[in-house]
Amino acid sequence: MRIVTEIENISLKRSVDAGTEEQRKSVIDIIKNVKRNGDQALIEYTKKWDGANLSSLLVREDEIAAAYDNVEKDMISIIKEAAANIKEYHQKQLKTSWDFTQENGSILGQRILPLDSVGVYVPGGTAAYPSSVLMNVIPAIVAGVDRIVMVSPPSENGTLPHAVLVAADIAGVKEIYKVGGAQAIAALAYGTESIENVDKIVGPGNIFVALAKREVFGDVAIDMIAGPSEIAIIADETAIAKEIAADLLSQAEHDERASSVLVTTSRKLAEEVSNEVEIQLRDLPRKEIAKKSVDQYGLIVVVKTLEEAVAVINTIAPEHLEIITENPSDILGNIRHAGSIFLGRYSSEPVGDYFAGTNHVLPTNGTARFSNPLNVDDFQKKSSVIQYSEAAFRENAHKIAKFARLEGLEAHARAIEARDL
Amino acid sequence: MRIVTEIENISLKRSVDAGTEEQRKSVIDIIKNVKRNGDQALIEYTKKWDGANLSSLLVREDEIAAAYDNVEKDMISIIKEAAANIKEYHQKQLKTSWDFTQENGSILGQRILPLDSVGVYVPGGTAAYPSSVLMNVIPAIVAGVDRIVMVSPPSENGTLPHAVLVAADIAGVKEIYKVGGAQAIAALAYGTESIENVDKIVGPGNIFVALAKREVFGDVAIDMIAGPSEIAIIADETAIAKEIAADLLSQAEHDERASSVLVTTSRKLAEEVSNEVEIQLRDLPRKEIAKKSVDQYGLIVVVKTLEEAVAVINTIAPEHLEIITENPSDILGNIRHAGSIFLGRYSSEPVGDYFAGTNHVLPTNGTARFSNPLNVDDFQKKSSVIQYSEAAFRENAHKIAKFARLEGLEAHARAIEARDL
Known part of the structure; x- marks a missing residue:
């Protein structure tokens, strides 16, 4: 996997198939x-x-x-x-x-x-x-x-x-x-x-x-029209290369256009993961898909500090984010954009894909900046209810009518005044 | 305003301008x-x-x-x-x-x-x-x-x-x-x-x-792309015609394609409101807009019971709903689809348009069946968080791997098994 140290202009955005x-x-x-x-x-x-x-x-x-x-x-x-x-x-x-x-x-x-x-x-x-x-x-x-x-x-x-x-x-x-x-x-x-x-x-x-x-x-x-899947992992020197590599590949096997990104403070881990990915790819049943994904959309970013790592994540707003560091919850508070966040080495992404209980339908392609995992709100709808009292009406009627007239909506003002005050 | 007693096929749906x-x-x-x-x-x-x-x-x-x-x-x-x-x-x-x-x-x-x-x-x-x-x-x-x-x-x-x-x-x-x-x-x-x-x-x-x-x-x-505005009013014989007419017209003055509908159990009220609308229209500043709206998209439906009235409302899913009956909250529980609901004669729609505190950005054109008034959730976003414990992982790892293999996603299973168990 490609290793870079440049943190400007990293983006997971891929064009969405708009159809012919x-x-x-x-x-x-x-x-x-x-x-x-x-x-x-x-x-x-x-x-x-x-x-x-x-x-x-x-x-x-x-x-x-x-x-x-x-x-x-x-x-x-x-x-x-x-x-x-x-x-x-x-x-x-x-x-x-x-x-x-x-x-x-x-x-x-x-x-x-x-x-x-x-x-x-x-x-x-x-x-x-x-x-x-x-x-x-x-x-x-x-x-x-x-x-x-x-x-x-x-x-x-x-x-x-x-x-x-x-x-x-x-x-x-x-x-x-x-x-x-x-x-x-x-x-x-x-x-x-x-x-x-x-x-x-x-x-x-x-x-x-x-x-x-x-x-x-x-x-x-x-619901949203989903793009190809993504994982980003923040890891420090305490992470285990073969686990990180396996997690990256679990994303890559989904789709040639899936994206797997490791952001790490450890150059040593970066190189070990890069090697491990090659090794683990060899006998994967879906290795052709996974290899294309890794070659095209895989990336290892070596950063100086975990703060820099967080900044990279907030720029790309990944669908899945694993934080595999000594103290994952230390940096959780600074993560602004990620669909689902997995803390620690026992929270490997498939845990959430299948079993833990959180939803695996997540915002992709940078849309975690403004959209949500599929959730119960998506299946509820809201209505406002107003039961204005006579006292409130008498107190505020002239204000409401005045506001309506400011906007040139005379019939709104007259609706208020139609009530005998 | 047109008075009907047929309650089948009532719809406020108007085609949305999709542009040339x-x-x-x-x-x-x-x-x-x-x-x-x-x-x-x-x-x-x-x-x-x-x-x-x-x-x-x-x-x-x-x-x-x-x-x-x-x-x-x-x-x-x-x-x-x-x-x-x-x-x-x-x-x-x-x-x-x-x-x-x-x-x-x-x-x-x-x-x-x-x-x-x-x-x-x-x-x-x-x-x-x-x-x-x-x-x-x-x-x-x-x-x-x-x-x-x-x-x-x-x-x-x-x-x-x-x-x-x-x-x-x-x-x-x-x-x-x-x-x-x-x-x-x-x-x-x-x-x-x-x-x-x-x-x-x-x-x-x-x-x-x-x-x-x-x-x-x-x-x-x-946000949603809003259609023309609508009001529906459920009223019984206790309602006052000139108030109902004024509320209908406050909607009609917005837009020639706005829709104002009264559903009432009282034939007498229906006729009085119809007359009042004509009278009040005469000297409205925006009477040309309001008249076109009322003529094209205005309707008074006379029903036998309040249950029938509720059924009509649930079919049309209006943006605004006023309930001006002897006991408005008696039927509130049966209303399934409406953007904002106004209870009683002192909750004239402009109260909510300007002042009471609820939002006036509401789902139109029947979309109250599945969408919401603009609300705070529209400006928040959610991330799931999973911190799986070692105990939970050890207990469930084989189940997660088995589920992944059922779906043919071997790299998912191997990500779990990469953790030494």
Whole structure:
């Protein structure tokens, strides 16, 4: 891995695939067709692109039962334990309605309610991750969302992966459809005969899914469109090179465009990690992906002080940040921008990806400056409540009318004055 | 106003102005030019479109002082009181970081920090509303945002409205630039010599501003792109027609495409309100706008029961909802979708637009189903924190590695196993 000591202009920003004009047109056509022809369009697209000949899209209860029979018992209990951990962490995020009464008797408040319905997209093939099912569904369950609909493209034989079905069932999904791509997003946004439309769509997908989410945005809410994944690690001389190298590679194996960065005060560690990465790469199953990622977007930065290391991190605002130093929490307070922060050598990133309870859907590509890990707030919505008292009204009516007239909004002033004072 | 009794298919949804291809191209050119030529581009555009010949864009302290001299003392104290009310309400929304320690010694938490910097767009001309300045700035101040930058297009003589400057100063803005349009959005997103870039841009604007916000979205965060305004009122036979009519018109005067809807159990009230609207329209200064709005998007729905009224409201998800019935809070619990809810005859909508303390930046066009009033959360961001204990790691390492292998992510499993267990 490349080692540098220059800390100016370090950025993890990679261009986001915005799709071609042809792809965008194709997505618009698909959405129109689904709006017009409903289930028939979904069934035709599923035959055309997924090769599956379905008469009904809904996953049946016997398919869920069969999925349980086809996943190792041990694995099922690990998924259950992960789900329980994720639920515990996310329950701490749950907000409830509040109000307060002012001296003049007015009551102001905020009502906080779950969304009515949410759609969760789960990619097909090798990207069908049961852990992603847990991470996208459980915050919605904790928020109290009544209806959670999962969609995912089936394989040619018309099935979804067993582990995905098991994870969905454990997470609490009651409604799963075998449909993917832009057509699934269109169905979730506008509804068909068999799939009722939802208020928000979350979950990752390929470029067609991403483009479709952009198109329907506004008619329904969507989550962020995720970029390639990133890890940054701050380490000092107490860190162990093979652990750091393994953590960097766990990110690199995701995607050729994933980015893995080590920022260290130790030149010795830098060189050891660089060697270790080469060694560990050799027999990784996904070594071709990981090698391209490391070569293009991997970097080791040697800095003079941990303060400099923190400054680098705050510039790049990484999705994942590990702090593997003698006293990780000493510098935590100065970290301003990072999606998820892992403290100490036992907080290796996969601990959070799968099990500890925090969410693994995180802001990428520098957006940790202004956006959040997927969380319960994403599945709640707020309303303001004002119950103005007669006393408050009598006291303030003329001020409100005057303010309205300052802005040239006479009908606003007259609405106040229409009340006999 | 039109009176109907049919409650199926009532919707306030109006198409959102997506701009023409020509407008979009123009916006892309402007952004490129500002990226390349910085302040010079801003000064040229400001001359070309606003007719103002400026050498410096920053509003000087003496201009703020002069603004105070040009706003009535009474008005200044009303703005201050409104600002204090808005601050009080929004302070109740402030979230703080938290963590919890598990039995195995692991600590999980969420860090909640203010955004570093926020840009607030304030439209020019008659749409330069001091109340909007308060509503957009104060939640950011309460969140603890360090740098709040306001931009607004100047008039031909190179000035901004006095009341806007006073409101900005009262709200706590320290940095104001005389620049508007797509060029101002580009400057906020990418920075120029005199305007440092920000992390998030909020505030309303014309179609060029809206298109520019869409273009820069992703590089910075933006707020929602607002549609035309709406009010819905639930009223029973205890409501007073002239008050209801005045409240409907206060919405209608905003915009020809604004929508005002009364849902009532009283046919008598429906007819009285319909008449009152005609009468009150006659001498409204903005009667042409208000009349077009009422004719096109105004509606009175007569329902049999308050339950039916609630159902209509939940279908349309209005931006503003007034409940003017004998016991407004009786039905509050059944309202699922509304941006801001006003209870009782003393909670006329302008009370919330200007003074009570709740925010007047609200979800429009049915988006109250899934989005929120502007609030303090919009100016904070979250990071997850995991400090896994050695005990927790030893207990769970094999489960995490097994989960990773289920997903075919071997490097994830090896990262766990790289720790000597």
